[in-house]
Amino acid sequence: MKNLISVHDVENIHHLLEQALMFKREPLAERSLGSGKKLGLLFMNPSLRTRVSTQIAASNLGMECYVLNVGADNWPLEFREGAIMDGSNVEHIRDAAPVMGGYFDLIGVRTFPSLRDRTLDYSEHVIHSLMKYGGRPVLSLETATVHPLQSLADLMTIREFLPEGRRPKIAMTWAPHVKPIAQCVANSFSEWICAWGQADFVVAQPEGFELNESFLCGARVTYDQKEALEGADFVYMKNWCSYRDYGRVHGSAHEWMMTLDHLKLTNQAKLLHSLPVRRNVEVSDEIMDHQDCLAKNQAANKVWAAQAVLAEILKGQILA
Ligand code: CP
Numbered sequence: 385m386k387n388l389i390s391v392h393d394v395e396n397i398h399h400l401l402e403q404a405l406m407f408k409r410e411p412l413a414e415r416s417l418g419s420g421k422k423l424g425l426l427f428m429n430p431s432l433r434t435r436v437s438t439q440i441a442a443s444n445l446g447m448e449c450y451v452l453n454v455g456a457d458n459w460p461l462e463f464r465e466g467a468i469m470d471g472s473n474v475e476h477i478r479d480a481a482p483v484m485g486g487y488f489d490l491i492g493v494r495t496f497p498s499l500r501d502r503t504l505d506y507s508e509h510v511i512h513s514l515m516k517y518g519g520r521p522v523l524s525l526e527t528a529t530v531h532p533l534q535s536l537a538d539l540m541t542i543r544e545f546l547p548e549g550r551r552p553k554i555a556m557t558w559a560p561h562v563k564p565i566a567q568c569v570a571n572s573f574s575e576w577i578c579a580w581g582q583a584d585f586v587v588a589q590p591e592g593f594e595l596n597e598s599f600l601c602g603a604r605v606t607y608d609q610k611e612a613l614e615g616a617d618f619v620y621m622k623n624w625c626s627y628r629d630y631g632r633v634h635g636s637a638h639e640w641m642m643t644l645d646h647l648k649l650t651n652q653a654k655l656l657h658s659l660p661v662r663r664n665v666e667v668s669d670e671i672m673d674h675q676d677c678l679a680k681n682q683a684a685n686k687v688w689a690a691q692a693v694l695a696e697i698l699k700g701q702i703l704a
Contacts, residue, residue, distance in 0.1 A: 385696040387522045389511060390530045390572070391579045397539075401580075404540050404692035408685070411444050417698050418447030424488035425525065428454040428461075428510070429496040433659060434525045434533060437686035438492060444691055445698065450488070463513050477510075481517035490521045490697060497528035499564050499631035505529065506596070521697050529599075531568045534658050534682075535576035536689035541682045542583075542618055545654050551584060552617040553651070557609055558589035559666035560637050564625035569658050571599035573620055578603060588612035589624075592634045596627050609640055613649040620656045621667050643668045647676075654678050 387393055394400055407413060423442045427435065435451065442449040452458050461480055462473035469476065484491055493514055497505035505528040515522045524532050546552060554577060556570060570587075577585050578601035586604040587595065594605065606612050613619060621642045626632045641664070647653065655677040661667055671677060 385693070385700050387515065388532055388693050388697065389508070389515075389522065389524050389527070390532055391535065391575050393532075394579070397576070397579050400536065400692055400696065401540060401543060403695065404536060404685070404688040405543070407444070407691040407695075408540075408688040411687075411691075414445055414695055416446050417695055418442065418445035421447045421489040421698065422487065423447050423449045423490050423492065423694070424484055425449065425451045425492045425494075426454060426484070426514070427451065427494045427525070429494055429526075431494055431525065433683045433686050434494065434690075437683075438523075438525065438533070438690040438694075440687045441690035441694055444687075445694055447694070463510055477513045478517050481514050482519065485518040485520045488520060489701070490523060490694070491518050492523040492525045493527070494525035495527050497566050497568070499566065499625060502627070502630040521701065523693065523697065526568060528566065529568050530572040530575070531658070532572055532576070533686060533689050533693065534569060535572040536693065537682050537685040538573055538620070538656060538658070539576050539580055540685045540689060541656065541678050542654075544681070545618075545678065547617055551582065553615055554583045554585050554618045554620065555612040555616040555650075555653075556585070556587045556620040556622065557612060557642065558593050558637075558640055559621045559623045559642060560640055561623035561633070561662060561666060564631050564633050565623045567595055567599075567624040567627055570595055570622050570624045573622070574599050574603055575601055583618075586612045586616075590634075590637050590640065592626050592629060593624065594628060595624070609646070610649060613646055613653075616650045616653045618656060619647075619650060619653045621671075622658065623666055641666060641668060642671045644670050644674075647671065647674070652676065656682060659683055
C-alpha cells in the first residue's frame, strides 16, 4: 500500500483485516518495522479516537510520532492555488508540505469538509495537495468524504461478532442531529462493506438525505427505516447532512433516533456508532448503554486498524 486515502488503496481487504486482528492478538509482533521512521499527524479539526489510536499504533511499530494541530501548533494553512494570501491563512501548503515531507517519512491528515462547496469538498483537495507537495505517503485520518481507518475498525468489529454460518444483514440508518454533519463516515462504511462483500447491506434515510451513489456500490437504499431494521444482525447508526441540497438539514425527524422499540425489529442486532455521539438526539441512552452496543469496541479496534495500515505502508516503502 502506498497511501491510504480510501478503500480503493487497499489491495486485499481480507488480508488487511486479518493483519488488524493479528495485531490485536500480538500488538508488538512487528515492533521494529517502523524503527527510525517518523510519522507526522496533521489535525485541522478535533479528534480523540483517531489521534490517540494512531499514535499508539505507531508506537507499537517502533515509529516516532509528531502531532500538529493546524492553526494552533503551526500556522493556519492556505490550500487555494494562486491565492492572494491577504487573509488569515499564513502559510501555503506548497511551502509547508515539502517542509513536512523533509521531516516525516509518512504524513497523516484530518480535515473536515466545508459543507458549503460540494465540488471542492468532494475533490479532496487538502489530502491531494499534501500528497502532491509533501512527496511522502499520506494517510487519511478522516477527510471531507471518507474515514477509512474508522471503516476498517468498524469492519473488524463486525468480523469479531459475525453470526456463525450465515451471511449477516447490515443496516446503516440515518440518525437525527442538531447541525450539519459530514457524509464521510457513512460514505466510507458503505464502500468498505461493499468491498468486503460478505453481507447483505441496506442503507435507510429520510428523503433528501440520499448519499452520493458512487459510495453505495449497489447497496440497497430505502426510505423505510423499519423495513431496513427488520431482521438486521448489525445496525450502524449515523447522522449525515444532505448531499443533494449540500450541507443542509431538512427538519428534525426525531422518530429516526434509535431506541429500544427500534431494536425490537432487529435480529438482536449488534449496534455500531463511530463516536462522538449526541445522546438522546442521534441515539437514546438505552441504546448507547445496551450490552449489544459495540461503540467502545469500535473505538478500541482503531488502534489495530491503524497499525495494520501503517505496517502495510511501511512494508510498501521497504519494497519500493
Ligand atoms: N470516530 C472518530 O474518528 O473519532 P474522533 O473524531 O475522536 O477521532
